[in-house]
Amino acid sequence: MTNQxxxxxxxxxxxxxxxxxxxxxxxxxxxxxxxxxxGKTFGVVGESGCGKSVTARSILRLEEVTDGEIILHRNGxxxxxxxxxxxxxxxxKIRGKEISMIFQEPMTAFSPVHTIGSQIEEAILLHxxxxxxxxxxxxxxxxxxxxxxxxxxxxxxxxxxxxxxxxQRAMISMAISxxxxxxxxxxxxxxxxVTIQAxxxxxxxxxxxxxxxxxxxxxxxxxxVAEMADEVAVMYLGKIVELAPVEKLFYDPKxxxxxxxxxxxxxxxxxxxxxxxxxxxxxxxxxxPKGCKFHPRCPSYIEGVCDAAEPSEVEIxxxxxxxxxxxxxx
Amino acid sequence: MIPLILILAILVFIIIELPPGDFLTVYVEKLKASGxxxxxxxxxxxxxxxxxxxxxxxxxxxxxxxxxxxxxFGRSFQWDKxxxxxxxxxxxxxxAISLFSTIFVxxxxxxxxxxxxxxxxxxxxxxxxxxxxxxxxxxGFLLALLLMxxxxxxxxxxxxxxxxxxxxxxxxxxxxxLDLLKHIWLPALVVAVSGIAGNIRTMRANLLDELKxxxxxxxxxxxxxxxxxxxxxxxxxxxxxMLSTIGWTLPxxxxxxxxxxxxxxxxxxxxxxxxxxxxxxxxxxxxxILILGSLTLLGTLISDILLAWADPRIRYGESGx
Ligand SMILES: Nc1ncnc2c1ncn2[C@@H]1O[C@H](COP(=O)(O)OP(=O)(O)OP(=O)(O)O)[C@@H](O)[C@H]1O
Ligand SMILES: [Mg+2]
Numbered sequence: 001m002t003n004q005x006x007x008x009x010x011x012x013x014x015x016x017x018x019x020x021x022x023x024x025x026x027x028x029x030x031x032x033x034x035x036x037x038x039g040k041t042f043g044v045v046g047e048s049g050c051g052k053s054v055t056a057r058s059i060l061r062l063e064e065v066t067d068g069e070i071i072l073h074r075n076g077x078x079x080x081x082x083x084x085x086x087x088x089x090x091x092x093k094i095r096g097k098e099i100s101m102i103f104q105e106p107m108t109a110f111s112p113v114h115t116i117g118s119q120i121e122e123a124i125l126l127h128x129x130x131x132x133x134x135x136x137x138x139x140x141x142x143x144x145x146x147x148x149x150x151x152x153x154x155x156x157x158x159x160x161x162x163x164x165x166x167x168q169r170a171m172i173s174m175a176i177s178x179x180x181x182x183x184x185x186x187x188x189x190x191x192x193x194v195t196i197q198a199x200x201x202x203x204x205x206x207x208x209x210x211x212x213x214x215x216x217x218x219x220x221x222x223x224x225v226a227e228m229a230d231e232v233a234v235m236y237l238g239k240i241v242e243l244a245p246v247e248k249l250f251y252d253p254k255x256x257x258x259x260x261x262x263x264x265x266x267x268x269x270x271x272x273x274x275x276x277x278x279x280x281x282x283x284x285x286x287x288x289p290k291g292c293k294f295h296p297r298c299p300s301y302i303e304g305v306c307d308a309a310e311p312s313e314v315e316i317x318x319x320x321x322x323x324x325x326x327x328x329x330x
Numbered sequence: 331m332i333p334l335i336l337i338l339a340i341l342v343f344i345i346i347e348l349p350p351g352d353f354l355t356v357y358v359e360k361l362k363a364s365g366x367x368x369x370x371x372x373x374x375x376x377x378x379x380x381x382x383x384x385x386x387x388x389x390x391x392x393x394x395x396x397x398x399x400x401x402x403f404g405r406s407f408q409w410d411k412x413x414x415x416x417x418x419x420x421x422x423x424x425x426a427i428s429l430f431s432t433i434f435v436x437x438x439x440x441x442x443x444x445x446x447x448x449x450x451x452x453x454x455x456x457x458x459x460x461x462x463x464x465x466x467x468x469x470g471f472l473l474a475l476l477l478m479x480x481x482x483x484x485x486x487x488x489x490x491x492x493x494x495x496x497x498x499x500x501x502x503x504x505x506x507x508l509d510l511l512k513h514i515w516l517p518a519l520v521v522a523v524s525g526i527a528g529n530i531r532t533m534r535a536n537l538l539d540e541l542k543x544x545x546x547x548x549x550x551x552x553x554x555x556x557x558x559x560x561x562x563x564x565x566x567x568x569x570x571x572m573l574s575t576i577g578w579t580l581p582x583x584x585x586x587x588x589x590x591x592x593x594x595x596x597x598x599x600x601x602x603x604x605x606x607x608x609x610x611x612x613x614x615x616x617x618x619i620l621i622l623g624s625l626t627l628l629g630t631l632i633s634d635i636l637l638a639w640a641d642p643r644i645r646y647g648e649s650g651x
Contacts, residue, residue, distance in 0.1 A: 057547070060551055062547050062550055062551060087555075087556045089555075092553040092554075092555060093553060094553070095550070095551055095552060095553035096551060096552035096553035097553060100551065100552070101551045103544060103547070103548055103551075105544050108543060108544040108545060109544050109545055109548045110545055110548070111545045111549070111563050111566075111567065112545075112567065112641075112642070112643055113566055113567055113570075113640070113641055113642055113643070114562075114563075114566075119549075122549075122552060122554065123552040123553070126552060126553050126554065127553065158642045158643070158646070160643060160646075161646070171548075174552070
């Protein structure tokens with residue numbers, strides 16, 4: 001399958017990020033591949049600890065990548081971010097400008113001894129040709145855009161003076177301050193109430209339309225995925241077990257894990273909650289099961305097959321793939 | 331601040347008065363021991379002259395009153411001179427040594443601590459962690475002795491005093507000042523060693539903590555250059571605890587300075603305080619302790635101001651919600 005004609009911005013190939021700790025090796029991301037298209041939203045879902053955040057941070061090379069390629073397409077050229085030294089200028093120019101990230105923990109994402117404003121202005125000054133004063137104006141405008149009241153005053157606040165929801169919005173405005181080509185949003189609305197969440201998601205969609213921005217949206221909230229995403233990857237223990245366009249994933253899920261995830265969504269009219277209702281526990285990352293890592297929790301477990309080897313990826317069709325022995329892959 | 335110094339003064343006076351006997355009894359004993367007898371009237375006259383016959387609180391009141399109204403710290407029994415004249419120069423030298431020590435503690439401790447944290451588990455880190463342990467545990471005076479012995483036996487250099495012989499008794503001049511600078515760094519370093527070692531450890535531990543914080547990664551994700559990022563964020567946050575230690579390292583610097591000065595034969599306030607205490611030369615001893623104590627309070631005040639300046643969480647009286 002070639003990507004010609006498709007509007008690919010970033011392509012991740014067989015990305016692996018392992019952590020070597022005293023207790024053993026955590027294969028937080030263990031060979032994931034996906035593509036993100038300009039102007040489209042790529043959703044990533046999965047239970048806590050499956051490696052969503054590590055995948056996101058690895059793309060920006062904020063974690064030490066063990067293996068794989070991270071290919072950025074720019075004017076017909078390709079650049080492999082995985083090959084660049086983590087502190088190189090080349091990479092620094094991409095960070096915050098072409099690819100920026102909304103981090104999961106808004107409370108600790110800001111330095112406690114610098115004002116919110118100075119931290120937002122820093123990003124603007126780094127990537128835009130403006131002076132301090134203009135940067136401040138842009139930063140204030142950014143805060144207004146995410147619905148923060150009295151933005152000029154808030155610029156001079158410290159992180160400990162703001163609520164979690166406020167900080168999350170400040171974080172979002174910082175990430176979009178330089179109009180990135182790809183916005184990685186790691187649970188961007190967890191600290192927000194429903195109305196503000198809707199506003200923020202609308203804002204992101206609007207930016208996406210105006211700038212053709214690609215969004216990588218990491219979330220627990222299947223409702224948000226259904227609303228926002230064009231394509232969805234389902235992760236389980238460091239691997240993508242299923243990847244499909246959003247309608248296909250919701251109406252024709254293949255992997256038993258995806259089905260379980262979807263079943264755990266409360267019925268119509270009730271807001272989707274955290275994914276807690278799947279049977280069994282996520283295995284200990286130091287002590288993973290043999291074979292398919294989902295087999296101990298899988299309702300369709302085939303003895304002697306699923307616990308013997310890992311399934312390889314099977315293409316259901318050109319845009320839908322799944323790693324499960326139910327569909328071949330032996 | 332002012333009330334604190336007053337309380338300090340009264341405490342100092344009480345402590346000075348605590349040992350049994352006073353200067354005269356010690357003096358008379360000494361004379362007796364060397365075979366000289368003093369007649370009662372002479373002793374009484376002396377006693378009146380120094381107000382030793384009055385109750386303690388009156389003496390304390392007079393002493394304090396004279397300090398506040400006339401800047402008169404009283405007379406030394408031993409030297410029969412005004413205290414202030416005796417201690418002025420020595421005090422200045424002591425303060426100079428302590429100041430240099432503080433600078434060493436701050437800069438060297440800071441630099442090595444930062445480097446150790448940034449290059450955690452490197453050879454540099456291991457070496458200085460080890461050196462740091464030794465530095466914390468070795469007393470300054472012992473280090474001074476070892477250094478003296480080492481420099482003398484190896485290089486024939488005899489380090490002692492704060493001035494070259496030709497300047498020893500010379501009046502103050504720019505040349506003498508330069509000569510002082512040439513000598514002062516060694517005692518200052520000796521006094522600073524344990525502080526430096528302590529600071530290396532504090533700085534290293536704090537910075538290692540801060541480096542793991544998400545805001546560091548967020549800054550990196552914005553494209554901030556690594557070195558700039560390091561100084562602007564985690565180091566900036568990690569120095570706060572170091573600043574807060576300035577205040578309470580001062581007393582230990584003063585006492586370290588006293589011991590090192592005795593060993594290195596430096597004309598500073600430390601040895602004089604020792605002598606005054608042993609001879610129960612109460613106004614001299616009391617004044618020295620009072621001044622050192624006040625300087626320590628001042629140091630604490632400065633370190634609090636610095637801390638508030640560096641850390642908005644303290645400025646706003648906020649301990650994180
Ligand atoms: N710096 C690190 N050092 C060691 N292990 C780590 C590190 N960061 C993450 N991990 C481990 O990697 C695995 C994946 O973590 P990750 O944060 O990506 O999960 P997640 O999918 O984002 O979960 P959540 O939904 O809770 O945010 C977890 O087992 C986690 O403990
Ligand atoms: Mg996460």
